[in-house]
Amino acid sequence: MRELKYAILGLADCSPVTGYDITKCFNASLSKFWDAKHSQIYPELHRLLEEGLVEYQVTIQGEKMEKKVYSITKKGREELLEWLRKDSDIMAVPKDTFRLRLYFGDRLTREELSETLNRQYKKRKSRFIYLESRKQATSEAAQDKSRYQREYMLLCGGILREGAYVKWLEECAEFLGIELED
Amino acid sequence: MRELKYAILGLADCSPVTGYDITKCFNASLSKFWDAKHSQIYPELHRLLEEGLVEYQVTIQGEKMEKKVYSITKKGREELLEWLRKDSDIMAVPKDTFRLRLYFGDRLTREELSETLNRQYKKRKSRFIYLESRKQATSEAAQDKSRYQREYMLLCGGILREGAYVKWLEECAEFLGIELED
DNA sequence: TTCTTCATGTAAACGGTTACATGATTCG
DNA sequence: CGAATCATGTAACCGTTTACATGAAGAA
Numbered sequence: 102m103r104e105l106k107y108a109i110l111g112l113a114d115c116s117p118v119t120g121y122d123i124t125k126c127f128n129a130s131l132s133k134f135w136d137a138k139h140s141q142i143y144p145e146l147h148r149l150l151e152e153g154l155v156e157y158q159v160t161i162q163g164e165k166m167e168k169k170v171y172s173i174t175k176k177g178r179e180e181l182l183e184w185l186r187k188d189s190d191i192m193a194v195p196k197d198t199f200r201l202r203l204y205f206g207d208r209l210t211r212e213e214l215s216e217t218l219n220r221q222y223k224k225r226k227s228r229f230i231y232l233e234s235r236k237q238a239t240s241e242a243a244q245d246k247s248r249y250q251r252e253y254m255l256l257c258g259g260i261l262r263e264g265a266y267v268k269w270l271e272e273c274a275e276f277l278g279i280e281l282e283d
Numbered sequence: 284m285r286e287l288k289y290a291i292l293g294l295a296d297c298s299p300v301t302g303y304d305i306t307k308c309f310n311a312s313l314s315k316f317w318d319a320k321h322s323q324i325y326p327e328l329h330r331l332l333e334e335g336l337v338e339y340q341v342t343i344q345g346e347k348m349e350k351k352v353y354s355i356t357k358k359g360r361e362e363l364l365e366w367l368r369k370d371s372d373i374m375a376v377p378k379d380t381f382r383l384r385l386y387f388g389d390r391l392t393r394e395e396l397s398e399t400l401n402r403q404y405k406k407r408k409s410r411f412i413y414l415e416s417r418k419q420a421t422s423e424a425a426q427d428k429s430r431y432q433r434e435y436m437l438l439c440g441g442i443l444r445e446g447a448y449v450k451w452l453e454e455c456a457e458f459l460g461i462e463l464e465d
Numbered sequence: 466t467t468c469t470t471c472a473t474g475t476a477a478a479c480g481g482t483t484a485c486a487t488g489a490t491t492c493g
Numbered sequence: 494c495g496a497a498t499c500a501t502g503t504a505a506c507c508g509t510t511t512a513c514a515t516g517a518a519g520a521a
Contacts, residue, residue: 111387189381199371204316205293265447
């Protein structure tokens with residue numbers, strides 16, 4: 102529970118950050134390790150501040166624009182480490198609208214079902230190909246820069262996940278006797 | 284949005300159901316096509332009733348225990364079909380606590396990281412093996428009974444997903460130079 | 466008789482999204 | 494000058510979980 106807390110704490114432990122930085126970081130990487138909107142991040146930062154896990158310094162950007170740069174405190178680092186050492190339960194099966202549609206797919210005509218399957222296949226496959234293409238670039242960076250190693254590992258995880266989904270769709274098509282367009 | 288609505292509508296379209304039946308159905312199958320607690324299902328059923336998508340008849344179980352058996356209406360079936368024909372966007376990357384822990388894993392000692400990885404590997408692998416073992420049983424049923432076909436397809440999806448996760452953990456171990464116990 | 470399962474609900478809290486709201490800075 | 498980006502917040506709403514609450518039926 103309260104996992105956003107630890108995602109923020111972890112980022113603040115890498116280097117001092119603003120709420121805006123955190124938002125960008127969550128949106129940026131393909132290999133999303135977490136996701137949150139700024140409307141969730143700012144209140145959480147306030148809460149971490151109250152709990153004494155982070156502190157901030159106001160910096161002036163340009164003429165007068167204030168930004169709050171948060172750093173982790175000793176107490177914050179301790180709590181982060183404590184959390185990192187904990188056991189992770191395997192996550193509940195994610196809710197997947199496509200899977201739900203497929204489950205009740207016998208109500209559709211053969212053509213409709215084929216369309217449903219093909220549309221998903223197209224999307225998943227193009228995402229898979231895109232991630233694969235990004236792997237090469239990240240792979241080289243991961244060799245020397247240790248900060249790219251974790252990005253690389255997560256990217257590999259994403260590729261394997263997408264690959265499994267694509268393969269599943271191919272299996273479904275075969276099982277249902279549906280032709281997949283490529 | 285409101286996907287629980289369609290999960291319930293779909294089940295009610297298979298055969299008349301009580302709220303309790305729906306709850307059981309969601310909890311039962313390995314190849315969970317959806318998940319919800321009874322505290323979410325009962326209010327949703329009331330809402331579907333108001334919208335005229337389901338109707339119910341009260342049945343007496345035993346001496347005096349009343350149960351509400353819901354069936355889908357014509358309007359409900361139409362809305363379900365309309366929804367089934369829609370396109371499914373690919374779901375957002377699921378939030379995964381283990382992935383988050385791994386991302387900040389450089390803060391742990393080599394031994395701690397090894398433990399973290401091994402614990403997850405053990406869980407994932409045993410789940411994978413369990414699902415695989417269930418595949419055989421379901422496979423035979425899927426040959427003749429059409430109602431087992433969709434169960435079978437979803438189970439295959441689950442196996443591929445778990446398999447990919449296991450493979451990813453193995454890749455991570457190799458990348459980090461960590462030995463996985465089997 | 467006691468325990469499990471069947472059966473139906475409500476209330477509070479939580480995590481997350483969407484929308485509302487404001488204003489400075491930088492780049493073309 | 495105008496558009497994109499930087500920067501920080503709040504409020505309402507929605508979906509979901511946990512806890513509260515009750516009681517009958519069936520099996521051991």
